[in-house]
Amino acid sequence: MRTGRTATWLASALLLATSFAGAQTRRISLSAYRATEQRWHAPGATTAQIGPDGRMLFRLTSINGLGTAEVMPERQDGGFDDAACAQLSRVLGDRRSGTHAPMDRRLLEVIYSIARHFEAGQVRVVSGYRPESHGSNHSLGRAADIVVPGVPDEEVAAYARSLGFVGVGVYPRSGFVHVDVRTRSFFWVDRSAPGRTTRRRSRRRHGGLQEVFGTQAQQADARARAAGISPLGGTANTAAPTSPTEDDESDDEAAEGSTPGGG
Numbered sequence: 001m002r003t004g005r006t007a008t009w010l011a012s013a014l015l016l017a018t019s020f021a022g023a024q025t026r027r028i029s030l031s032a033y034r035a036t037e038q039r040w041h042a043p044g045a046t047t048a049q050i051g052p053d054g055r056m057l058f059r060l061t062s063i064n065g066l067g068t069a070e071v072m073p074e075r076q077d078g079g080f081d082d083a084a085c086a087q088l089s090r091v092l093g094d095r096r097s098g099t100h101a102p103m104d105r106r107l108l109e110v111i112y113s114i115a116r117h118f119e120a121g122q123v124r125v126v127s128g129y130r131p132e133s134h135g136s137n138h139s140l141g142r143a144a145d146i147v148v149p150g151v152p153d154e155e156v157a158a159y160a161r162s163l164g165f166v167g168v169g170v171y172p173r174s175g176f177v178h179v180d181v182r183t184r185s186f187f188w189v190d191r192s193a194p195g196r197t198t199r200r201r202s203r204r205r206h207g208g209l210q211e212v213f214g215t216q217a218q219q220a221d222a223r224a225r226a227a228g229i230s231p232l233g234g235t236a237n238t239a240a241p242t243s244p245t246e247d248d249e250s251d252d253e254a255a256e257g258s259t260p261g262g263g
C-alpha cells in the first residue's frame with residue numbers, strides 16, 4: 001500500500017524512520033511529527049532586525065540542515081541582488097539530492113514580503129527546490145513550503161493570498177504553508193495526513209485538496225495586474241522567465257515517488 005510509506009522528507013525531519021518498522025513507524029512518526037511541527041511554529045528567539053529606513057534583515061532557515069541565509073533587501077519592500085538570491089537559493093535547496101538551483105526571484109520577494117508583513121525574525125523552510133517533483137512548481141524553483149514562527153499558518157496564508165499571481169496551499173495536518181508564483185492565483189487547503197503518498201489526482205478526487213477563496217484569487221490577480229506586477233521573476237540565470245507552465249493547482253508533496261525511510 002502506498003499509504004504505508006513514510007515521506008522521505010518527513011523521515012528526515014524526524015531522524016526516526018530507520019529505528020522502527022512497519023505500522024509502528026507511522027504511528028510513532030506521526031506523534032513525533034506533531035511535536036516537531038509545533039517546534040517549527042514556536043516563536044523564535046530571533047527577533048526582527050528593522051533599520052531606520054524600514055528595511056528588515058531577511059533570515060531564512062532550513063529545517064533540513066541546509067543552513068541559514070541572512071540578507072538585507074535593497075528597499076523596505078524587497079529587492080535582492082544576485083549574491084543574495086544565491087544565498088537564499090542554497091537554503092531552499094533539495095536535501096535529498098544535495099543540489100540547489102536558482103530560485104525564482106519573485107518567489108524570494110513573496111517570502112520576504114510575508115516575513116516583512118509579520119515582522120518575522122526568521123522564516124523556516126520545510127521544503128523548496130525538489131527536482132524530482134516533476135512538473136510541479138517545486139521542481140521549477142517557484143515554490144516553497146514555509147513556517148513563520150509565532151504566526152498561525154492560516155494568517156500566513158491569508159496575507160499571501162493578497163499578493164496576486166501566487167499559489168497558496170494550507171496543510172493543517174502537515175503544519176506548513178505552500179507558496180508559489182504562477183500566472184493565475186489558486187488557493188487551496190489540503191487535509192491529507194503528513195507524508196501521505198496518495199497520488200495527486202486521486203487526492204483531488206477524494207477531496208483531500210479543496211479549492212478555497214476562488215473569487216479572492218481573481219481579485220488579487222486583478223490588483224496585481226493593475227499594479228504592473230509580473231507573475232514570474234526569472235532567476236539569476238535567466239534574464240526573463242521561461243514561458244508560463246501549466247497552473248498546477250495541487251502541491252505535489254514530497255510524498256510522491258518517495259521511498260520508505262529513504263534518505
Ligand SMILES: [Zn+2]
Nearest residue numbers: 144145178251
Ligand atoms: Zn509545496
